[in-house]
Amino acid sequence: MRRLLDGLYTGAAWLAALCMVGVLVMVLLSILGRLLHFHVPGTDAYAxxxxxxxxxxxxxxxxxxxxxxxxxxxxNALSGGAKRAAEIWALLAATGLACVFAFYSARLAWQSREFNDISTANDATPLWIPQIGMAVGAIVLAIAFVDELVLELRGRRAHDTPAESLRNE
Incomplete structure (x- = not known):
């Protein structure tokens, strides 16, 4: 199960990276269009x-x-059971919010599909298509918070502090 979840998080990160490459392509296409006097409609919206x-x-x-x-x-000011209780409370709140956000993000994409909602930009893209990225990302985030909560409840959650936060610039 751990490998499946880690693969899900990594797969979502790779999709995010592909989206960033797509942003680069859209920006470059827009720049080239201005330089070479052609127009590709919707590059701003797609970016x-x-x-x-x-x-x-x-x-x-x-x-x-x-x-x-x-x-x-x-x-960090707490220790022992109080610190663990605060971590669990924070994870419960975050999990709840992430699940609500995932539900409404998926619902928004579904409703946009049902109502045939399209972009008001000149690309006229059906809005459920770009909303899928938001919905999938929100669902994977909710899964990650549930994962973190379960790990904390089982006492297996790593409490690493990122190296960046240790720097004082």
Whole structure:
């Protein structure tokens, strides 16, 4: 199960990376179009869709690597059972919020498909297509938070502090 979950998080991160490459392609296409006097409609909109997809698809991988921004002032002041209780409370709250967000993101994509909602930009893209990236990223994030909560409850969660937070610049 651990390999499956880690593969899910890594796969979502790879999709996020592909989205970033897509953003680069859209920006380069737009620049080349201006230089060579041709226009590809929708490059701005597609760059935005891909950027949103990249952001959402990378959330779970970032969480699992301990790179999300956390305010640890209170938790670090605690020790023992109080610290563990605070961690569990924070993970419960985050899991609940992530699950609600995943539900409504998936619902938004589904409703956009049902209502044939299209972009108001000149590309007229059906909005459920770019919303899939947000929904999938939110669902994978919710799974990652459930994973973190279960690991914490079982006492197997790693409490690594990223090296970047140790620097004081």
């Amino acid at each position: 935005g869709y891909l950027m949103a997809g990249a952001g959402f698809l990378a959330l779970a991988h970032t969480l699992k690597r301990g790179e999300h921004i956390r305010v640890t002032l209170v938790i």
